[in-house]
Amino acid sequence: MTQISTINPATDAKIADYDVMTRDAAFAKVQSCHDAFTEWRQKSHAERAPYLTAIAEKLRENSDALAEMMTKEMGKLLRDGKTEVELCARIFEYTAENGPDALADEERTHSGGKKRGVVTYSPIGVIYSIQPWNFPIYQPVRVLAANLMAGNGVILKHASICTGSGLFLERICREAGLPEGLFEVLIVDHDTSDEIIAHELVRGVTMTGSDGAGRHIGTVATKNLKKSVLELGSNDAYLVLEDADIELAVKTCVQGRLYNNGETCVSAKRFVVTEAVYDAFLDAFVEQMKAIRMGDPSNEKTQLGPLSSKDQFDTVSEQVEKSVKAGAKVLCGGEAPDQTGQYYPATVLADCKPGMPAYDDEIFGPVAAVIKAKDDADAMRIANDSRYGLGGGIFSKDEDKALALARDHFDTGMVRINSFGAADPNMPFGGVKDSGYGREHGGFGMKEFVNAKAIYLPS
Structure with missing residues (x-):
């Protein structure tokens, strides 16, 4: 049998x-x-x-x-x-x-x-x-x-x-x-x-x-x-607009990328950041991702556990390697430790462009793809430049503006504004495309x- x-x-x-x-x-x-x-x-x-x-x-x-x-x-x-x-x-x-x-x-x-x-x-x-x-x-x-x-x-x-x-x-x-x-x-x-x-x-x-x-x-x-x-x-995009609270955006985006070891369909995966705040966001984001404690998932102090299986580890590793070969820049992580278990570190890839797995596909692991946008309108365009449409997020101090973008322009089933979360019993869950x-x-x-x-x- x-x-x-x-x-x-x-x-x-x-x-x-x-x-x-x-x-x-x-x-x-x-x-x-x-x-x-x-x-x-x-x-x-x-x-x-x-x-x-x-x-x-x-x-x-x-x-x-x-x-x-x-x-x-x-x-x-x-x-x-x-x-x-x-x-x-x-x-x-x-x-x-x-x-x-x-x-x-x-x-x-x-x-x-x-x-x-x-x-x-x-x-x-x-x-x-x-x-x-x-x-x-x-x-x-x-x-x-x-x-x-x-x-x-x-x-x-x-x-x-x-x-x-x-x-x-x-x-x-x-x-x-x-x-x-x-x-x-x-x-x-x-x-x-x-x-x-x-x-x-x-x-x-x-x-x-x-x-x-x-x-x-x-x-x-x-x-x-x-x-x-x-x-x-999905390959959910989280937009960091010109008027975003950068401290809040960085903290939330780290959480959104690493929740459930990065293996969540509505994880924050692509971080589309306007040029005006790009450097400030990226520096702080990389610093916090570098500081993540990876280890035994049963230990209360651990912030990042292993990937779910050897197959999943191999898939994530291959997606990162292909992205780097295509021109993505590794700012932290990107190389697994030599230890027992399917551990993959918190990783940040910059200069992500169409044609790379980090831009086009869903990386089901703790890998963040950072993409620079010219302005808010360009950020929205990049967010929708995906075959997926499950979730996404917007960071802006102007809640009414963010709501209008989410309602009228974001081509997804769910949008988070200045926050991250997975699901709620009282809100519909699902996607498009x-x-x-x-x-x-x-x-x-x-x-x-x-x-x-x-x-x-x-x-």
């Missing part, structure tokens, strides 16, 4: 082995999820809510163990893992509190307003959730909470390197009282995964990952006439996989 192994990227030691499921075993999980769905869908939204609240409670009870598991499997700082668990608990609570109203029947009229109509948001069935490793609990939870409230069942294919985290989440849900089968975790290869997308009982597919993987998943889903939601990463389509959070995710059913009454 084929197995996969999870490896601790801080020590390169094996954590555990897991058997890969056969096609028949995986299909049996799909069937059990559908069977559970047929009963779950009969509950009202208000009846579903307590299950979500109970899961939130169980998550908090297991916070330390979950954080430790994430740290071992993908190198996340231990304190960041605890923050992630708390966010997941809040997502379940937000969904339990707001779901019944967000998904309630809507009264409409038809026939010129003379007759009554009703719009219902009906569950559709089994949703297939394909998730990455960078937030091992949060990524599955943002799909799971929304779809449980909507009345659907969920099957999860997690990234192989965090298999233990996915199974831990499944166990927590069952201990919280979620009906057996309603949330199932699959350990399958890519070929079986494609067959699951095509399975007649699977009604929707949601995936977070690279744009290359998203194209494949989206193609398979479309071929089988399945709706999909894709969140495909090659960053994918569809939205999660903020009530939007609860309506992605429902049947907006029009009911016409005769009077």
